[in-house]
Every structure is written in structure tokens, then in C-alpha cells.
Amino acid sequence: MSQQILCLPGDGIGPEIVNETLKVLDTVSQGFSLDIKVSHGLVGGAAIKAEGVPLSDNTLKQAQAADAVLFGAVGGPDWDHLPMEQRPEKGLLQLREGLGLFANLRPAILYPQLAEASSLKPEIVAGLDILIVRELTGGIYFGQPRGIRQLNDGERQGFNTYVYGESEIRRIAKVAFEAAQKRGGRLCSVDKSNVLEVTALWREVVTDMASEYPDVELSHMYVDNAAMQLVRDPRQFDVIVTGNMFGDILSDCAAMLTGSIGMLPSASLNESGKGLYEPVHGSAPDIAGRNRANPLATFLSLAMLLRYSLGEAAAADAIEVAVGHVLDQGLRTPDIASDGCGTVTTAGMGDAVVSALKAK
């Protein structure tokens, strides 16, 4: 039976990069005789325009029925004035919640060819290979109560709730411990347990679990220190596990170490291994529609999709090798360009990766 992918390109550069990614998917489907059916839906601002909401019930149902979702990006200045509940970003948050995608894997790997594009010195980032495991359906992003209320004296007050239950901490820590077992065997749990009770519990639960993973060396770090260490000496990390908001912030920081946020893929998985796959970067409205966006993070997200949700590791490997190959050839979109490399367009990068896959 064929496997189903739902494709949700979204806004800004989302449609351009997803379009190129579908060319890559077609090529590996042929090369590896994969039987994959792709359907398409709207999310974010595109869905607000056409359907009045950032994620329709029908699109959520389609996503739940699919084996995996390939996601572009959402948001842009057209919708910035809308109330929180109606914004494009809500569509992504509703997908995460509706599919139970609690485990967000964000690898930050430096391609050796791009060491020069990093804002840090090459000797600090050479060989960088970090995996950030971010909790994605809890914490302050989803905690209740939340809102903006009017106090008796007329002043308005905004409030959110930072909350984690023990079981939520345990299930994300399990993903991270297991990932560390398959990688370098080191796990750093990031919290703010010197100030916030919710993360003091986080530290306690993660510490208690360590005895189940004697082959993993567990350490703990406060989030402010972790941010500093990421730019001071990022290679000290193997796997980082943290809550939703800290993970959001630290993964952007880790992304930049690799030369460009345009290089970083991500997987968001639920208990049954179903997932949503998206580049870590956003919709980049400033360059949307100009054929300048870097599609590589989305290609690499497709590779993660094939590996984690469809069990097609060989096809995933082929995409990753092809990306390395075009970088070897000196092809760069403007975001990762440095002296001596010609820049290519979004479509040019797509064509180059397709050729590299065919040449294999």
C-alpha cells in the first residue's frame, strides 16, 4: 500500500522551498521505487486567506490520516496585526497539538564546506554535530491559564503559565536518552531550576531516569549558561534536552553556528512515530517570491521524514549525500555564500540536488 504525505507549504518562502523539495521527492521515489502519494493542503496565512482560519478541521483530519506531513513555513506581515488565536502561527501550534507531536528533534550539523559561513571562527565550529531535543506540546506555549486581563486599577496584565507534568518530562527525556545512546553518549538537560519550580521538577525527573541509562553521561545546565556555552564552545554538546520555549530559543542559536538557519531540518514526532517535518527557519517574507531562499533545510527535512516516518533510510541517505555533493561543487544560495562560490537560485539549488541524485 502506498504511503501518504500531506504537503503544507504555508506562507512566504514556504511554497518555493516545498516546490523544490517535491522535485527531490519525485527523484528519490523513482530511484528507490518508493510508492508515496502526496496530497496538498493550506496552513497559516494561506489558509486564513482561502478558508478563514489558520488550520481548518479538514486539513487537520488529512494530517492525522497521513503517514507524515511536510511543512514549509507560516507567518508574515500581512497577518501580524491579528489577535493571537487567529495568527498563522496558530495553525502550526494546532498541528503540533492535534497530532501529539511532543518530540522535536533539531540537529545542528556543520557541513565542513560551510565552516566559513558560520559567524564563529572555523576552529570553534569545525565538526559541530549537536542534536537539540525540544519538548513541543507543553510548557509555557500551551499552559493554562493564559491571556491578557484588566486589573481593578484599569491596568492590563499579560500572563502565561509554565507547567510540566512528570509524565511529560519523562517521555521527552526518554527520547533524548535514547538519542544519546545512539550518538555520542552525552546528554545535557537545560533548565532554570535555580528560579523556576517547574524546571526544578524537570531536573529531578531527568536525574531520576539516569540510572536506566548507565551508558549515557547526564549533565545539567541553566539555560542562560547554555546560551553562552553554545557560542563559546558548542562542541562540548552532544544531545541537549529542554522544554518548549528554551528549545525554541537555543535551536535558533545552534542553527546559526552551522552557517545558516537555512541549513537546519527538523522532525516533530508523536508516540507512534508519525511526524511533521519542517525547516527550522521561518517564512522569510523579505525574500519571498524572489527565488533566493535556501531550500536545503527542507530537503534535509524530507530526508528525516523518509528515515523516521516512512522507514526509507537509503533514500534519506541519498538526499543527505546529494546535499553534501552540491556544496562540494561550490553551489550556494545567497544566505550561505562566501567568496569564491557562485550563488544559485532556489530552483537552481533544487535542480542541482536532483542532478546529483540522478548521477548516483
Ligand code: IPM
Ligand atoms: C519554531 C517557530 C515556532 C515556535 C513559531 C512559528 C510558532 O519559531 O518552530 O521554532 O515558536 O515554535
Ligand code: MG
Ligand atoms: Mg523558533
